[in-house]
Amino acid sequence: xxxxxxxxxxxxxxxxxxxxxxxxxxxxxxxxxxxxxxxxxxxxxxxxxxxxxxxxxxxxxxxxxxxxxxxxxxxxxxxxxxxxxxxxxxxxxxxxxxxxxxxxxxxxxxxxxxxxxxxxxxxxxxxxxxxxxxxxxxxxxxxxxxxxxxxxxxxxxxxxxxxxxxxxxxxxxxxxxxxxxxxxxxxxxxxxxxxxxxxxxxxxxxxxxxxxxxxxxxxxxxxxxxxxxxxxxxxxxxxxxxxxxxxxxxxxxxxxxxxxxxxxxxxxxxxxxxxxxxxxxxxxxxxxxxxxxxxxxxxxxxxxxxxxxxxxxxxxxxxxxxxxxxxxxxxxxxxxxxxxxxxxxxxxxxxxxxxxxxxxxxxxxxxxxxxxxxxxxxxxxxxxxxxxxxxxxxxxxxxxxxxxxxxxxxxxxxxxxxxxxxxxxxxxxxxxxxxxxxxxxxxxxxxxxxxxxxxxxxxxxxxxxxxxxxxxxxxxxxxxx
Numbered sequence: 001x002x003x004x005x006x007x008x009x010x011x012x013x014x015x016x017x018x019x020x021x022x023x024x025x026x027x028x029x030x031x032x033x034x035x036x037x038x039x040x041x042x043x044x045x046x047x048x049x050x051x052x053x054x055x056x057x058x059x060x061x062x063x064x065x066x067x068x069x070x071x072x073x074x075x076x077x078x079x080x081x082x083x084x085x086x087x088x089x090x091x092x093x094x095x096x097x098x099x100x101x102x103x104x105x106x107x108x109x110x111x112x113x114x115x116x117x118x119x120x121x122x123x124x125x126x127x128x129x130x131x132x133x134x135x136x137x138x139x140x141x142x143x144x145x146x147x148x149x150x151x152x153x154x155x156x157x158x159x160x161x162x163x164x165x166x167x168x169x170x171x172x173x174x175x176x177x178x179x180x181x182x183x184x185x186x187x188x189x190x191x192x193x194x195x196x197x198x199x200x201x202x203x204x205x206x207x208x209x210x211x212x213x214x215x216x217x218x219x220x221x222x223x224x225x226x227x228x229x230x231x232x233x234x235x236x237x238x239x240x241x242x243x244x245x246x247x248x249x250x251x252x253x254x255x256x257x258x259x260x261x262x263x264x265x266x267x268x269x270x271x272x273x274x275x276x277x278x279x280x281x282x283x284x285x286x287x288x289x290x291x292x293x294x295x296x297x298x299x300x301x302x303x304x305x306x307x308x309x310x311x312x313x314x315x316x317x318x319x320x321x322x323x324x325x326x327x328x329x330x331x332x333x334x335x336x337x338x339x340x341x342x343x344x345x346x347x348x349x350x351x352x353x354x355x356x357x358x359x360x361x362x363x364x365x366x367x368x369x370x371x372x373x374x375x376x377x378x379x380x381x382x383x384x385x386x387x388x389x390x391x392x393x394x395x396x397x398x399x400x401x402x403x404x405x406x407x408x409x410x411x412x413x414x415x416x417x418x419x420x421x422x423x424x425x426x427x428x429x430x431x432x433x434x435x436x437x438x439x440x441x442x443x444x445x446x447x448x449x450x451x452x453x454x455x456x457x458x459x460x461x462x463x464x465x466x467x468x469x470x471x472x473x474x475x476x477x478x479x480x481x
Contacts (some may be wrong), residue, residue: 032060035071035312035336041409044311048073048341057345058325061336063411064110067103069315069334070327075345075363077325078337081316082368085124088335090370092116094317096332112204112215113412114314114334119255121370128369130246135256136373138240142186147377148384154181155388160428163392167399170389170419171273176202178385179268179378186377187257188236189225197221201262222257226250260374266413267365268378270309273416275300275386277405280398280421289390294357300382302357305349308364311340312412339363393423 026039034040039047048071051059057074072078081088093116097103105111116122120131158177162168184191200214225238230250233239237260241253248256278285278299285302288294294302316335323329342363344352356362365372372378390396399420406417 028062028066030060032062032068034066035061035069035411036064040411044409044414045340045344048338052341056326058327058329060327065103065108067097067108067110067334069336070324070329071312071336071338071341072325073338073341073345074325075342075348078339078342078363079367081324081335082337082366082370085128085369087319087322088316089319090124090128090316091122092315092317094319094332095334097334107212109209109211112211117255117258118249118252119259121259131248131252131256132369132373134241134244134246134248135260137244138237139260139374139377141235141240144376144380147182147186147380150185151178151182151381151384152388154178154185155385156392156429159389159392163423163426163428166425167420167422170276170421171416172418174385174389175272175276175419176269179265179272179381182381183261183264183268186237187225187261188229188234188238189221197261201265204262218258218261219254222254222261223250225257226254263372264374264378267309267372268381270413270415271300271303271378272382272385273419274307274309275303275382276389277416277419278303279386279390280396280419281402281405294355296383296387297379298357300379301360301362302355304364305343305356305359305362306352307414308339308343308362310364310413311338313337313339313366314412337363337366339366392426392429396421396423 026034026037028034033047033051035047051061051071052073055073057072057077059071059073061069061071063069072081092114095114098105103110105115120128120135123131155178158174158181162173168174180195181191184197189197197218200217203214204211204218226242227250229236229238229242233242238253238257241248241256279289280286285294285299289296289299314334314336316337318329318331318333318335320331321329324335329335343349348361349356365375399422405419408415408417
């Protein structure tokens, strides 16, 4: 990749800034800006605007380990890259960094995010169509009303763990738990393993020294799930992938489950946290909801424009030399979709404060043939979960000054760390443990018949006990926090 010169010439006679100084950490070889470190972690949106002012809609950046890439900042440029798979491949094996020695695949924390995997995200053309068809069918087999029913029960059970106290921290105790419970249930996983699995999944997005180990843990857990579902299929996403006419291998099933779990959990948990923060901290936002001027789904779309749950999406790789946004892109170069930067591009949003909650043209779920196929499920989880919380606790308010809220950021996403709230204490409501997912509709993909449930009553009762005890353990854990 050719890195353009900086706006100001480098002065070699001056002493180097000391380690830890922003001037030392913000730029790297060739004057390219690091997309990690202090600036990226404290004010990523500000960093994007600095890059836009210096380079235009496409800017040279450095990832962890000073790995070179182009960050696409412009809205139209993002859509252009996402919509031209013949020019900008989704297959990371096109990248020249694997052979140039720029990265060590055995140790780099970037590998779980940019490495090749046998899934639809890393495929183009007919192979992409084959794999994505299986994913789309597995996600669409469930009726949305049935999914809402399970989200509703999970939401009530979580709220019951803190509603009597009159205060709660919503990120850790609600926004991160509800998507996790819903997705593991849809995938066909045991709820007992879900907390550890999601902790590992979230660690992947931090690109730390533990990311590779976390990725291995996720894959091992999903490998066990695939083996279990081959022996005893059910009405879940794992079984649907196996039964699809595309004839996915066990490895392909495993990696698509990883894709659904990671992408679905990360984006939905962040989306819920961002919407909840707006609801409890912005009087205009809450007033619109209460006054009927904005529905909750519209509020979700507004937040998707302003605070996309995934700020940077890896990645695309140039199949040949081309020009993009005034920059010379070379064959094999890596490009990153700047979803958050594109959403505030003044070319399509000259007034960022103007409401856009009726518009779904944002980049928050990417665009083109690789647009997120599970975005509707994410919206359902956020809509339903927040609606139930506001119904159960209508007087909920922010429990700390808004300026004291903090975030943690990585190259890929920005997370609200805590959202303390207060409300009038209320008694818990008794709700049953969710029943198995409903069978797919008759016109859906072919599924093996669900195994007959045992008729012996004591045995049936014995089978249900692990779920109840798991909820008891979760409740105890949350009450201790």
